Amino acid sequence: xxxxxxxxxxxxxxxxxxxxxxxxxxxxxxxxxxxxxxxxxxxxxxxxxxxxxxxxxxxxxxxxxxxxxxxxxxxxxxxxxxxxxxxxxxxxxxxxxxxxxxxxxxxxxxx
Numbered sequence: 001x002x003x004x005x006x007x008x009x010x011x012x013x014x015x016x017x018x019x020x021x022x023x024x025x026x027x028x029x030x031x032x033x034x035x036x037x038x039x040x041x042x043x044x045x046x047x048x049x050x051x052x053x054x055x056x057x058x059x060x061x062x063x064x065x066x067x068x069x070x071x072x073x074x075x076x077x078x079x080x081x082x083x084x085x086x087x088x089x090x091x092x093x094x095x096x097x098x099x100x101x102x103x104x105x106x107x108x109x110x111x
Contacts, residue, residue, distance in 0.1 A: 002072060003058030003107045005050050009079050013099040017043040017076040021103070029055055029069040029107065046103060047074075054105045064109050073106035 010017070020043040024032035029051070036048040051071075058064040079100035088094045 001062055001064065001109065003054050003062055003064060003069075005054035005057055005105050007046055007050050007101075007103045010046050010101045010103055011098070012043055012046065012101055014076040014078045014101040016041070017047065017101050017103055020044050020047050021074040021076060021105075024051070024071050025074045027071055029066065029071065032071050047105070050103055050105045054107045058107050058109075064107075068109045069107045070110060071105065072108040073104070075104055077102045077104070 020036065020039055020041050023035050023039065024047070027035065033048065033051055036044045036051060055066060055069060058069055059066055079102050081100065082098040084096040084098060086094045086096050
């Protein structure tokens with residue numbers, strides 16, 4: 001049995017989110033939350049919220065034991081890209097790509 005939480009259209013690049021997700025993948029829930037709370041990255045805030053949400057789903061919806069949970073899967077897929085234009089020299093336009101992410105966290109119980 002697995003508990004899943006997903007955050008879509010998060011305004012941060014998937015490459016930046018995956019750095020934080022790599023830190024917590026395979027860890028116990030409590031350890032993963034401690035790592036996220038003490039990581040000075042912008043992506044740690046949405047990942048922390050997502051961990052809390054997945055833990056609440058596991059406890060309340062699936063009646064899983066919170067002490068036996070671990071992060072089985074954690075990944076960030078690219079979402080749509082917001083395209084903006086910045087003026088440059090000699091009348092040119094430079095395209096800025098503001099990337100978004102779809103972040104997914106899956107928790108499972110230890111056997």
